Amino acid sequence: MSGEFAMYTAPVLIAGEWRQAAESGRFQPTNPTTATGIDRWYPTSSWRDCEAALEAAATAADALRLAPAEARARFLELFADAIEASAEEICSLAHEETGLPLSPRLLDVELPRTTGQLRAAATAARTFSWARATIDTANNIRSMHAPIGPVLIFGPNNFPLAFNGVAGGDFAAAIAAGNPVIAKAHSAHPGTCQQLAALAAEALADAGLPAATLQMIYATSREDGYRMVSDQRLGAATFTGSRTAGLALKQAADEAGIPFYAELSSINPVVLLPGALRERGSELAEEFAGSCLMGSGQFCTNPGLVIVPASTEGELFIERTGELFDSAVPGTLLSAGTLQGLQQAVAQLEDAGATRVTHNIECDDNRLCLPNTLLHVSGDTFLQHPAAFQTEAFGNAALVVSSQSTEQTAEILAQLEGNLTGCIYSSLADDDDEDYARLAPVLRAKVGRLLNDKMPTGVAVSPAMNHGGPFPASGHPGFTAVGVPASMIRFSKLDCYDNVRPQRLPPLLSDANPLGAWRCVDGNWTREPIC
Amino acid sequence: MSGEFAMYTAPVLIAGEWRQAAESGRFQPTNPTTATGIDRWYPTSSWRDCEAALEAAATAADALRLAPAEARARFLELFADAIEASAEEICSLAHEETGLPLSPRLLDVELPRTTGQLRAAATAARTFSWARATIDTANNIRSMHAPIGPVLIFGPNNFPLAFNGVAGGDFAAAIAAGNPVIAKAHSAHPGTCQQLAALAAEALADAGLPAATLQMIYATSREDGYRMVSDQRLGAATFTGSRTAGLALKQAADEAGIPFYAELSSINPVVLLPGALRERGSELAEEFAGSCLMGSGQFCTNPGLVIVPASTEGELFIERTGELFDSAVPGTLLSAGTLQGLQQAVAQLEDAGATRVTHNIECDDNRLCLPNTLLHVSGDTFLQHPAAFQTEAFGNAALVVSSQSTEQTAEILAQLEGNLTGCIYSSLADDDDEDYARLAPVLRAKVGRLLNDKMPTGVAVSPAMNHGGPFPASGHPGFTAVGVPASMIRFSKLDCYDNVRPQRLPPLLSDANPLGAWRCVDGNWTREPIC
Incomplete structure (x- = not known):
């Protein structure tokens, strides 16, 4: 499109009608793969549109x-x-x-x-x-x-x-x-x-x-x-x-x-216990790199923080993960804003004292991207600036922390803000059971979903899922944004009927239970009617 | 107590110990029945106590x-x-x-x-x-x-x-x-x-x-x-x-x-439909006056707003209720602050245009109390200042609104803020069914608990109770403060376990279900173990 057509902005959908917006400005999206503007224009609505939408929504x-x-x-x-x-x-x-x-x-x-x-x-x-x-x-x-x-x-x-x-x-x-x-x-x-x-x-x-x-x-x-x-x-x-x-x-x-x-944000801590690293360190590096770089690291549950022991196995893990990061083609980022935010976050982590494991291999300039970036910091340094090291790097970057001991890992976990997820990888031979018992309760209190031996990026649409967590992962730790029916509860009020006449009750609450729905009747769950 | 003992303040309970407060001030309670101070002193804690309590609570x-x-x-x-x-x-x-x-x-x-x-x-x-x-x-x-x-x-x-x-x-x-x-x-x-x-x-x-x-x-x-x-x-x-x-x-x-x-506040609207008033107006006056004056009107679910038809039956109801208010001995109020707040609220309602039905019979000066007060306003006037007429009068006072029509009642209900409860009284002969069908959905959206033919002051401790409602009745309309187990959900976070090894699961989530608890397994509620 060109010339006068470029002045056309897409219509908004209000009160059942695609209508020209009450426009206070306009914008065009960007194609991240070419880093160029897409020749379509969209309106910024003025309050008139908002008001009309609210009114129609109420009706x-x-x-x-x-x-x-x-x-x-x-x-x-x-x-x-x-x-x-x-x-x-x-x-x-x-x-x-x-x-x-x-x-x-x-x-x-x-x-x-x-x-x-x-x-x-x-x-x-x-x-x-x-x-x-x-x-x-x-x-x-x-x-x-x-x-x-x-x-x-x-x-x-x-x-x-x-x-x-x-x-x-x-x-x-x-x-x-x-x-x-x-x-x-x-x-x-x-x-x-x-x-x-x-x-x-x-x-x-x-x-x-x-x-x-x-x-x-x-x-x-x-x-x-x-x-x-x-x-x-x-x-x-x-x-x-x-x-x-x-x-x-x-x-x-x-x-x-x-x-x-x-x-609002989540860095999704992953703890790799010593036995797991000894058993399958190389596998874990692949699993972690795959999860972390998936979707260019732009998942809410992207693992952004890995805690490993400050040991030979820990060092090998870091080295191997760095190689995997360097050898993978960096994904395209969603927008110029994402790229800028990621660059800032990496700079903040480095300013706080993290060092770079990866080699900053140049990225294709014709699209929005940043080299895959793995940073490293010691447990001691992390604990000096625990807030700074929890800066969320939304994109293909992660921070590895080398922890001196189980107790130091516990201290690090105790310093974490609320997160959507937390994972612990432990020995399949149960060598890590003592460490697990020490660390799991600390991590449990900080996250909505606790995983074992599994990266957090898969968020199954399951009735038992929790995609939520303590603030700032979400605004209230009792609700999930993924999983039906639990996620629907967010959009409900509790309606109580006290002494309301039978014919005036919603069918779901009537004695007859015509829907055959699950109901908790006098403390017991049943699909039966009330006799 | 007197002399040096009066300087003694009660201890606070912190970290399992009754200890002298880190005191930044002190106060004494009042006996409302005599309107005199009780000779016991209690401390205002400084931050040192708060900090100690928070730290001990975390542990x-x-x-x-x-x-x-x-x-x-x-x-x-x-x-x-x-x-x-x-x-x-x-x-x-x-x-x-x-x-x-x-x-x-x-x-x-x-x-x-x-x-x-x-x-x-x-x-x-x-x-x-x-x-x-x-x-x-x-x-x-x-x-x-x-x-x-x-x-x-x-x-x-x-x-x-x-x-x-x-x-x-x-x-x-x-x-x-x-x-x-x-x-x-x-x-x-x-x-x-x-x-x-x-x-x-x-x-x-x-x-x-x-x-x-x-x-x-x-x-x-x-x-x-x-x-x-x-x-x-x-x-x-x-x-x-x-x-x-x-x-x-x-x-x-x-x-x-x-x-x-x-x-935060609730005026608990009550709607008396024409048929109900015709059938049992005098009874309803007694029921309302009893509920409204119970506990000196100091219940969260105290009915503070009654809507009646602008009819002969409506006028009789107002008259009869006024007599009942005048003839009942005013209860003692909880504190000087309650008395002052009540006086202010009544004054605000009068300033907005409400007139007094009761005769302001003098109250016993030796205790904290106010004459039982019934105010009246027309539906037209209510709709001119709907916010002012929703001023909560916490205590033995209430406002009756005379509504011109079912539609005006609907308009009044639509103007209400969120409330804990809302009641509709209707004819036992179903004469009011059309009005009920028109009004109940409007009221339903505004309240946590909808009642029929029953005053709201009884709040049963029932699993099905909702003592909550849309803001400002409560902060979130999905939670109840009364009723077990529902009220406990307020104090919970949602804990998800994803691929966590069986022996590490809480017993409640284990296959064996040793507690025989109700669980929703693959969409069905059951107390059975998973085989």
């Missing part, structure tokens, strides 16, 4: 509360079908905007994950497994989780499909729980968002749900962002991204009493 | 995580037994400090409720019903709710036993979930707190739990309060009390990422 929320759960389930399934039917087109757009490879990633991993999540959420909506119906027959008091109201989603840059605000995990959970969504598209992949939103809008119509069940804008001013998250028409908001931006939004939401689920 | 939290659940259950039961054994003494102290009657209230209602809660929490601790164990056998991912860390409790003034920071619902829930408690005694009933804490300390020793499982201070400076709720050693904090104080503490906790559960 849609009322309508959704009365709509059958089956319609929500049907929508989620239709949408999943539509995404699969347009898979190639969506993934090629996502590839253009994010530089993430089509395979193995967008087409064969992230897209199936996305549709799988949508379908799992559909099942949860249908079975009410998320609602945790609880009935006290003696007192005739009944409760269940119910929709919280419109959910504002700030999607992340690193998963243009599976965590996209218009198709990803938060979206699926919010809708399945009965709430309309207002998505703030990520400005690094607005075209992908637009295309997904178009498919969603059609599926909404086909399922007979209110058109404003999904609305989307591309960008707002910071001030309008704060104003949106604190609007009383909102039920909740979620944010995945930089700590600074997230904390500012969280503060605005907190002051207004709006539940705000944030995923 | 106790680690020890508690390793202690068996049975020890926590045993403690809660021993403590309940001890409270019963000292019932008369405790209640007479509580009566002296709060003016609440011994009967019907402290001895026969609140104390049994308190011990009942402690025993229910003991059962929940033993059975792990609160932990919501979830197992995904295919992926070998398992999760459960686990202790969140030290809990700081700011207890309220209105329930010196059942919500006391050292014996009440939050205390029982926090301990049962495996967390140590730091209690800030309410300064209106410090002697009651001291006595309960002494019994708790003995029971802790008998149960073999860490002495710092309960610590107590009486008061701090505001700044130290903010500093405490934002301390990273804390797992969570709870507050029940004034909105201003609560919001300031909430802000400090929010900024530090510490979950903060607040109960």
